[in-house]
Amino acid sequence: METEHLVIADYFIQAIEQAVYQEGERLPSESELREQFGVKRSVARRAVARLCDSGWITTIQGKGSFVAARSTPxxxxxxxxxxxxxxxxxxxxxxxxxxxxxxxxxxxxxxxxxxxxxxxxxxxxxxxxxxxxxxxxxxxxxxxxxxxxxxxxxxxxxxxxxxxxxxxxxxxxxxxxxxxxxxxxxxxxxxxxxxxxxxxxxxxxxxxxxxxxxxxxxxxxxxxxxxxxxxxxxxx
CATH class of the missing domain: 3.40.1410.10 (Chorismate lyase-like)
Incomplete structure (x- = not known):
């Protein structure tokens, strides 16, 4: 499905908004996302990219993805x-x-x-x-x-x-x-x-x-x- 990565991204956006994941906390890796949601690596990668592009997370090479600090609009x-x-x-x-x-x-x-x-x-x-x-x-x-x-x-x-x-x-x-x-x-x-x-x-x-x-x-x-x-x- 073309929207699978959107479903995963929305899941983590809601989790961050509800403070399930705090600022600076590490998110699951792409491999862990594959297992958690039963999706291909490409889908997991697109979900992470969407979260990163929209400012919800930051990625550090070799360390993973972390909840980004967000300014109040x-x-x-x-x-x-x-x-x-x-x-x-x-x-x-x-x-x-x-x-x-x-x-x-x-x-x-x-x-x-x-x-x-x-x-x-x-x-x-x-x-x-x-x-x-x-x-x-x-x-x-x-x-x-x-x-x-x-x-x-x-x-x-x-x-x-x-x-x-x-x-x-x-x-x-x-x-x-x-x-x-x-x-x-x-x-x-x-x-x-x-x-x-x-x-x-x-x-x-x-x-x-x-x-x-x-x-x-x-x-x-x-x-x-x-x-x-x-x-x-x-x-x-």
């Missing part, structure tokens, strides 16, 4: 006025934002449609990695309308918070219009930047942000570690 409220730094403060966590790359270019068709742009309009594209404490939490590709934030590059160094630039320099009042959330797996670059396995689940959040709920100013696509965050949608 941070609650992130998706609302019209959500801001990363403020949300992390609510969780008692120091937030950091790193600008990895920026460029100014003409808007593509998708961006023109969402941001109500013409063919001649330009956007700033920023690649931002955000951290919760020392842990990388998310990667965000954000596109801002160039004529609304002219000369943005003059305000990117040092980079602390995008929304501080928008509100402090440009007197904008960012307001989230919509967000689409879907589960996914990271590509190779995102996995490296987020320091996770390519098989670790992430949340993709595509958002459209306006100024005072009227003029679209930003389209963003965030990739968020599934093991470090849980999203709460606010209808207020």
């Amino acid at each position: 941070l609650t992130y409220a998706l609302s019209s006025k959500t801001a990363f730094t403020e949300e992390m403060m609510k969780n008692g966590v120091i937030a950091h934002a790193e600008l990895l790359h920026w460029e100014k270019r003409t808007a593509n068709q998708h961006e023109r449609r969402l941001l109500h742009l013409d063919h001649a309009d330009w956007v700033y594209q920023l690649e931002i990695r955000r951290r919760a404490g020392r842990l990388p939490l998310s990667m965000t590709t954000t596109c801002l309308v160039e004529r609304i934030v002219p000369d943005l590059e003059l305000h990117l160094d040092p980079f602390v918070s995008l929304y501080r630039i928008l509100s402090g320099i440009y007197r904008l009042q960012p307001q989230r219009l919509s967000s689409v959330v879907r589960a996914s797996l990271p590509n190779a670059d995102d996995a490296a930047q987020l320091e996770i396995s390519a098989q670790s689940p992430i949340l993709q959040v595509e958002s459209l942000v306006s100024h005072r709920g009227i003029v679209p100013i930003e389209y963003s696509r965030s990739r968020i570690r599934g093991d470090l965050q849980e999203s709460c949608v606010s209808f207020s």
Whole structure:
């Protein structure tokens, strides 16, 4: 059965959640799993790999698999006025934002449609990695309308918070219009930047942000570690 390894993995996830296995405790070896569940070696290996990829265990060459330390997921409220730094403060966590790359270019068709742009309009594209404490939490590709934030590059160094630039320099009042959330797996670059396995689940959040709920100013696509965050949608 293609799902045999999932059954085994789910068994140990429940056992860890119920404290049957404690942090640092050794799990049965692949050979022991074969005997316990009556499965082939390949199935046992896939079950261990799934537990490892999802952050429940760590494996040490020659010693075995051990229950990993797990952080309590941070609650992130998706609302019209959500801001990363403020949300992390609510969780008692120091937030950091790193600008990895920026460029100014003409808007593509998708961006023109969402941001109500013409063919001649330009956007700033920023690649931002955000951290919760020392842990990388998310990667965000954000596109801002160039004529609304002219000369943005003059305000990117040092980079602390995008929304501080928008509100402090440009007197904008960012307001989230919509967000689409879907589960996914990271590509190779995102996995490296987020320091996770390519098989670790992430949340993709595509958002459209306006100024005072009227003029679209930003389209963003965030990739968020599934093991470090849980999203709460606010209808207020």
